[in-house]
Structures are given as C-alpha cells and as structure tokens.
Amino acid sequence: MxxxxxxxxxxxxxxxxxxxxxxxxxxxxxxxxxxxxxxxxxxxxxxxxxxxxxxxxxxxxxxxxxxxxxxxxxxxxxxxxxxxxxxxxxxxxxxxxxxxxxxxxxxxxxxxxxxxxxxxxxxxxxxxxxxxxxxxxxxxxxxxxxxxxxxxxxxxxxxxxxxxxxxxxxxxxxxxxGEDNFVIRIKGKGAHAARPHMSIDPLVIASQIILALQTIVSRNLDPSVPAVISCTEIVTDGVRNAIPTYVEIKGDTRSYSPDIRRFLEEKMRTISAGICEMHGAECQFEYTHEFAxxxxxxxxxxxxxxxxxxxxxxxxxxxxxxxxxxxxxxxxxxxxxxxxxxxxxxxxxxxxxxxxxxxxxxxxxxxxxxxxxxxxxxxxxxxxxx
Missing domain, CATH: 3.40.630.10 (Zn peptidases)
Incomplete structure (x- = not known):
C-alpha cells in the first residue's frame, strides 16, 4: 500500500x-x-x-x-x-x-x-x-x-x-x-432570601472556601513546584428566593509529587472544615486519587x-x-x-x-x-x- x-x-x-x-x-x-x-x-x-x-x-x-x-x-x-x-x-x-x-x-x-x-x-x-x-x-x-x-x-x-x-x-x-478529585459538602441552614439573618448561608461559606483554596498553591508552595487547584462546579438545593441548606463544591487538583498530593489534600481539608466551623456549618470533605x-x-x-x-x-x-x-x-x-x-x-x-x-x-x-x-x-x- x-x-x-x-x-x-x-x-x-x-x-x-x-x-x-x-x-x-x-x-x-x-x-x-x-x-x-x-x-x-x-x-x-x-x-x-x-x-x-x-x-x-x-x-x-x-x-x-x-x-x-x-x-x-x-x-x-x-x-x-x-x-x-x-x-x-x-x-x-x-x-x-x-x-x-x-x-x-x-x-x-x-x-x-x-x-x-x-x-x-x-x-x-x-x-x-x-x-x-x-x-x-x-x-x-x-x-x-x-x-x-x-x-x-x-x-x-x-x-x-x-x-x-x-x-x-x-x-x-x-x-x-496526576489528577485528584474533590467534593466539599456544606450543610448550613436554609431560609427565605428576604430573611438572611435566620440562615447559615452555605453559599457565602462556599465562596469563602473557594477563595481560600486559591491561596494554597500561591502562598504555600514554591513557585517552581507545579500544582493546580480548580473548583469547577457548585451545586445547591436552593431556588431564586430561598437561601439553600446544602452546597457542594466539586473540582480537581493536579500535581506531580506524592508529597504535594498529600499536602494539597490535608490543607484543603483543614481550610474547608475551619471556615465551616467558623460559621456554624457542617462540612464533609471527600478527596480521591484518579490519575497518577x-x-x-x-x-x-x-x-x-x-x-x-x-x-x-x-x-x-x-x-x-x-x-x-x-x-x-x-x-x-x-x-x-x-x-x-x-x-x-x-x-x-x-x-x-x-x-x-x-x-x-x-x-x-x-x-x-x-x-x-x-x-x-x-x-x-x-x-x-x-
């Protein structure tokens, strides 16, 4: 041929x-x-x-x-x-x-x-x-x-x-x-959108967590060390006129070293739990290793x-x-x-x-x-x- x-x-x-x-x-x-x-x-x-x-x-x-x-x-x-x-x-x-x-x-x-x-x-x-x-x-x-x-x-x-x-x-x-996936589940307290003082707003908490996660790489790792944390989805049980009770943040991380993978997981877990505790919300943190x-x-x-x-x-x-x-x-x-x-x-x-x-x-x-x-x-x- x-x-x-x-x-x-x-x-x-x-x-x-x-x-x-x-x-x-x-x-x-x-x-x-x-x-x-x-x-x-x-x-x-x-x-x-x-x-x-x-x-x-x-x-x-x-x-x-x-x-x-x-x-x-x-x-x-x-x-x-x-x-x-x-x-x-x-x-x-x-x-x-x-x-x-x-x-x-x-x-x-x-x-x-x-x-x-x-x-x-x-x-x-x-x-x-x-x-x-x-x-x-x-x-x-x-x-x-x-x-x-x-x-x-x-x-x-x-x-x-x-x-x-x-x-x-x-x-x-x-x-x-390597790629690791994560899910952060936040349980707050839902309320009417017009009565936010009666809620524990998981969307506000999720926003703070997402912003805080971006400091892990930029303020904890040497700039020469390759690592990425990306939050890619937010899922809630809310509607337009109601503050939700539940929020899920989904995403993934990328890195090369087993030590860095462990560090990212531990730091993300600590930040997520800490912010939730500060606001009186419950936190579940799930982290899985997908690709080496x-x-x-x-x-x-x-x-x-x-x-x-x-x-x-x-x-x-x-x-x-x-x-x-x-x-x-x-x-x-x-x-x-x-x-x-x-x-x-x-x-x-x-x-x-x-x-x-x-x-x-x-x-x-x-x-x-x-x-x-x-x-x-x-x-x-x-x-x-x-």
Missing part, C-alpha cells in the same frame, strides 16, 4: 470512528469496528480485556521481545459543534479529545507492520477503554493484560493542539500531572526521539518539553512497564486546522498528522525490535 492510499485509508478509519463515539466502558460499536479491521490484517485478536478493550498481536522473526503500543477507545459527553460530513451520530457524545485519530493511527501502524514485517519480535496493539475517567488502563491490568501479554516496553502518544502539526515532543521523567502522574522512563526516551526524528526530521522534535498539568490514564501502564509517552502536534495558531483545544465541542483531529503518527510507531517498532 503506497502512502497516498494509506493516508486515504487512515482518514476513512478516523471518520468512521468519529461518527460512532462511545463513552467509558460502553465502546461496543467502536471495539467491534476495530476488531473487524484488524481481522482483515490477519493479526491475532484478544477481545474483552477490561470490558471492551482489545489486544492484537503480530509476530515476526524469532525474537522474544514484546512491545506494546496503545490507543484509547472512548469519547466524551459533548454535543459536537463542528460542521463536517462525518459529524457524530450519537447524540450528546463526540470524540472531543482525538481518540478517533489515535485509533486510526494504531490501525495504520498494524497495517504497515503486517505488510512490511521489518522487525524481529512481537508487537501488541492495545486499544484501551475508558481513558477519560482514568479507569480503563487499570481495568485491563486487573483483567490480566500483563499476564497474558508480558510486555517488555510500552509506548503511547496524544495529539496536542498548540504544537505545530506533525511535530513531536516528549521529555524524560514526569510529562503529565505520567512518568516517562528516562533510558527509553532516546528511542522515541530517534524514531520521531527519522519520521519528521530532527528540527521537528522537542526532547525536553515543559511538564503539562493535564493527566493521562497511560500513567498506570508506565507504573508497571518501562515506556514513553509523546505528544504529536495537531496544529497551532498558524494552521488552518488543528489548533482548537482538546475537550472543546468544536475540536477535530487533524487528518494531516495521521500518516505521521502511524509512520512514527512503525519506525519505533523497527528500532526496538531490530
């Missing part, structure tokens, strides 16, 4: 998958589509890992080494705002993070490797469910992923709006932050940089990008198996497409980088299984 034909095939896969977005652990149509396309390539398929996950294996030569390459199956709960011929057919769901593109890239990698077989060993193509909530990687691991497929190394990528299209970026060590930091194995970064340079040219590869505060389920794999995660530029402000941020209803994966991604993975396999 020549590059022009391969590009057309990649675009078809991507558009087909874009039209059938499914959210976490419900990716049945998506999984079936992937399995059918892999069968055409003659690779061995194991379905149902972690619920809807798929692992396809391809062996060439007599080499004993096994490496894994991963893509994500799930979409997001967004109503698509983009206007194109392959718009989502599933109401209220869309591929707003580019997982459709990642799946197409991995299918393309499987296609290239099945035709060329220019490697010596085994490649596992891992299609993982439920990346967005941070549950799918662990579900596959708990379902015996590494017992059935004892990987020596694992690799992944994610498109990145804001980076020039077709460029690569990675770094040794921490590349993406994504930490690249330093000794393997050079292989990804080499593969990226051979694919896109040295001038289009950054080997020490700044840490980002976004989170990734791939972190669970890197806690078990050596490997590296890289970013593939989706387009910046100078591009006509690809620069719209992730998790936006107007986002769309840039088809021009599909072939670059597949070629990169194929080159990486060639380097690591030579």
């Amino acid at each position: 020549n590059d022009i034909t391969m590009k057309d095939q990649l675009i078809k896969w991507r558009h087909d998958l874009h039209m059938i977005p499914e959210t976490a652990f419900e990716e049945h149509m998506t999984s079936a589509y992937i399995a059918e396309e892999l069968k055409k390539m003659g690779v061995s398929i194991c379905s149902g890992l972690g619920g809807t996950g798929i692992v396809a294996t391809l062996k060439a030569g007599e080499g004993s080494k096994i490496i894994g390459i991963r893509a994500e199956l799930d979409a997001l709960h967004f109503t698509e705002a983009a206007d194109h011929s392959y718009v989502s057919k599933n109401k209220g769901k869309m591929h707003a993070c580019g997982h459709d593109g990642h799946m197409a890239i991995l299918l393309g990698t499987a296609k290239i490797l099945s035709e060329r077989q220019h490697f010596n060993g085994t490649v596992c193509f891992i299609f993982q469910p439920a990346e967005e909530p941070g549950k799918g990687a662990r579900a596959m691991i708990e379902d015996g992923l590494f017992e059935q497929f004892p990987l020596d190394e694992i690799y992944g990528l994610h498109n990145m709006p804001g980076l020039p299209a077709g460029t690569f970026a990675t770094r040794p060590g921490g590349i993406m932050a 930091p994504t930490t690249n194995w330093e000794e393997y970064v050079g292989f990804t940089v080499e593969a990226a340079a051979k694919t896109a040219g040295k001038e289009n590869v950054t080997s020490n990008i700044n840490q980002m505060m976004i989170s990734e389920d791939f972190s669970a794999f890197l806690e078990k198996v050596p490997g590296v995660f890289v970013f593939l530029g989706n387009g910046d402000e100078h591009d006509q497409k690809g620069h719209i941020p992730l998790h936006s209803p107007s986002y769309d994966f840039n088809d021009d980088i599909l072939l670059t991604g597949a070629a990169y993975f194929a080159e990486l396999v060639k380097i690591r299984l030579s």
Whole structure:
C-alpha cells in the first residue's frame, strides 16, 4: 500500500470512528469496528480485556521481545459543534479529545507492520477503554493484560493542539500531572432570601472556601513546584428566593509529587472544615486519587526521539518539553512497564486546522498528522525490535 492510499485509508478509519463515539466502558460499536479491521490484517485478536478493550498481536522473526503500543477507545459527553460530513451520530457524545485519530493511527501502524514485517519480535496493539475517567488502563491490568501479554516496553502518544502539526515532543521523567478529585459538602441552614439573618448561608461559606483554596498553591508552595487547584462546579438545593441548606463544591487538583498530593489534600481539608466551623456549618470533605502522574522512563526516551526524528526530521522534535498539568490514564501502564509517552502536534495558531483545544465541542483531529503518527510507531517498532 503506497502512502497516498494509506493516508486515504487512515482518514476513512478516523471518520468512521468519529461518527460512532462511545463513552467509558460502553465502546461496543467502536471495539467491534476495530476488531473487524484488524481481522482483515490477519493479526491475532484478544477481545474483552477490561470490558471492551482489545489486544492484537503480530509476530515476526524469532525474537522474544514484546512491545506494546496503545490507543484509547472512548469519547466524551459533548454535543459536537463542528460542521463536517462525518459529524457524530450519537447524540450528546463526540470524540472531543482525538481518540478517533489515535485509533486510526494504531490501525495504520498494524497495517504497515503486517505488510512490511521489518522487525524481529512481537508487537501488541492495545486499544484501551475508558481513558477519560482514568479507569480503563487499570481495568485491563486487573483483567490480566500483563499476564497474558508480558510486555517488555510500552509506548503511547496524544495529539496536542498548540504544537505545530506533525511535530513531536516528549521529555524524560514526569510529562503529565496526576489528577485528584474533590467534593466539599456544606450543610448550613436554609431560609427565605428576604430573611438572611435566620440562615447559615452555605453559599457565602462556599465562596469563602473557594477563595481560600486559591491561596494554597500561591502562598504555600514554591513557585517552581507545579500544582493546580480548580473548583469547577457548585451545586445547591436552593431556588431564586430561598437561601439553600446544602452546597457542594466539586473540582480537581493536579500535581506531580506524592508529597504535594498529600499536602494539597490535608490543607484543603483543614481550610474547608475551619471556615465551616467558623460559621456554624457542617462540612464533609471527600478527596480521591484518579490519575497518577505520567512518568516517562528516562533510558527509553532516546528511542522515541530517534524514531520521531527519522519520521519528521530532527528540527521537528522537542526532547525536553515543559511538564503539562493535564493527566493521562497511560500513567498506570508506565507504573508497571518501562515506556514513553509523546505528544504529536495537531496544529497551532498558524494552521488552518488543528489548533482548537482538546475537550472543546468544536475540536477535530487533524487528518494531516495521521500518516505521521502511524509512520512514527512503525519506525519505533523497527528500532526496538531490530
């Protein structure tokens, strides 16, 4: 298959998958589509890992080494705002993070490797469910992923709006932050809006807590230490003319260090409880660890940089990008198996497409980088299984 034909095939896969977005652990149509396309390539398929996950294996030569390459199956709960011929057919769901593109890239990698077989060993193509909530990687691991497929190394990528299209970026060590979620429940005393003196106003208390939380990072941590606290939702039982009794504050934190994660939790708990007590309200504080930091194995970064340079040219590869505060389920794999995660530029402000941020209803994966991604993975396999 020549590059022009391969590009057309990649675009078809991507558009087909874009039209059938499914959210976490419900990716049945998506999984079936992937399995059918892999069968055409003659690779061995194991379905149902972690619920809807798929692992396809391809062996060439007599080499004993096994490496894994991963893509994500799930979409997001967004109503698509983009206007194109392959718009989502599933109401209220869309591929707003580019997982459709990642799946197409991995299918393309499987296609290239099945035709060329220019490697010596085994490649596992891992299609993982439920990346967005941070549950799918662990579900596959708990379902015996590494017992059935004892990987020596694992690799992944994610498109990145804001980076020039077709460029690569990675770094040794921490590349993406851990994510923790929190819920602060405040019980005050409801009253008529015209009689506030009869209330213990949980909205006022919540406002003070939200403002106080913003001082934790800015006034307690060294400015060189990456950390973020974001309050993203306020839920009440009030109405326009009544002060509520209950308020919930929801949000998340991002950080890299276990010590910082513990510090944020303890400080947030103390502040929330203290402000509530000061006003005579009750406080419940819930804090959960969702994503571990994504930490690249330093000794393997050079292989990804080499593969990226051979694919896109040295001038289009950054080997020490700044840490980002976004989170990734791939972190669970890197806690078990050596490997590296890289970013593939989706387009910046100078591009006509690809620069719209992730998790936006107007986002769309840039088809021009599909072939670059597949070629990169194929080159990486060639380097690591030579």
